[in-house]
Amino acid sequence: MPEFDVIVLGTGLKECVLSGLMSVNGKKVLHMDSNPYYGGESASISPLEELYKRFQVSAPSTSMGCGKDWNVDLIPKFLLANGPLVKMLLYTEVTRYLDFKVIEGSFVYKGGKLQNLMGMFDKRRFRKFMSFVLNFEEKDPRTHHDMDPHRTTMRDVFRHFDLGDDVVEVTGHALALHVNDDYLEQLCLMTINRIKLYSESLARYSLSPFLYPLFGLGELPQGFVR
The missing domain is CATH 3.50.50.60 (FAD/NAD(P)-binding domain)
Structure with missing residues (x-):
């Protein structure tokens, strides 16, 4: 047997x-x-x-x-292209x-139409914010912009970069994939990591961060x- x-x-x-x-x-x-x-x-x-x-x-x-x-x-x-499940699929072959x-793409639908929510100045501020996110390392205070990730809320991070309400909404829901606004009053570390994962996944295939079997x-x- x-x-x-x-x-x-x-x-x-x-x-x-x-x-x-x-x-x-x-x-x-x-x-x-x-x-x-x-x-x-x-x-x-x-x-x-x-x-x-x-x-x-x-x-x-x-x-x-x-x-x-x-x-x-x-x-x-x-599936996020650089997410843990895809990494596990690769590891196990x-x-x-x-x-x-x-x-083929992901879009923001609001008010009955697809939205282009960023003006020129919003894009500049958002670019600085994304540079902060992509360079952020939890254990390296030099990347924190004088914000302690274990004490700072995500709302305070958005204020630090002076992001408008529409940009905050897109970032929180379309990039970090939060289903409500509770995350704004929570510590920023989880949301920063979510946005970073979205960006890394998008970088793999350019069109979209998402895969589907x-x-x-x-x-x-x-x-x-x-």
């Missing part, structure tokens, strides 16, 4: 990541799932009829075409089994268990 170092139950993303990492580090892993598909709650469902069956609704309309042409993510989510598409997020769990 075969012996294993680790038994992993379920093929959700976190289970598959753990399985892949342990396998790469020399562990003999038995990976099991009672479902007929990979991914758990982060699966990509195909054909379309399976999605309708999962949610116990009537069959899709014939106007939607062939069910096999659909691949629906239960939890759609973009899972990228050999996956194809990615660079999202070509055949859906359900490919990620499958890649880790191959």
Whole structure:
């Protein structure tokens, strides 16, 4: 009877990541799932009829075409190109089994239209702010511009660089990806690191900082268990 170092139950993303990492580090892993598909709650469902069956609704309309042409993510989510998950995919060599598409652009939609929110002076101030972010090192006070990241709120950082309200809104929500304004009264370190990650991800492919698996997020769990 075969012996294993680790038994992993379920093929959700976190289970598959753990399985892949342990396998790469020399562990003999038995990976099991009672479902007929990979991914758990982060699966990509195909054909379309399976999605309708999962949610116990009537069959899709014939106007939607062939069910096999659909691949629906239960939890759609973009990946930052320089984020920890992409680094993990590279480390475990899972990228050999996956194809990615660079999202062609990201935009700010406000007031019923796409916005160009920065005038000439805003751009100058924002450029100085971004230079500060990209050069920022938590353990190097010379990069802090006399602001202690463990005492200074993000609102105070924006004030330091005299950024306008529209620029602050774009920076906080489109770059740092905060879902509300609570971050403004919180310490600045987390938001600075988020903006830095966005900028580093954008630098990798120029068009956009975001990647998406070509055949859906359900490919990620499958890649880790191959």
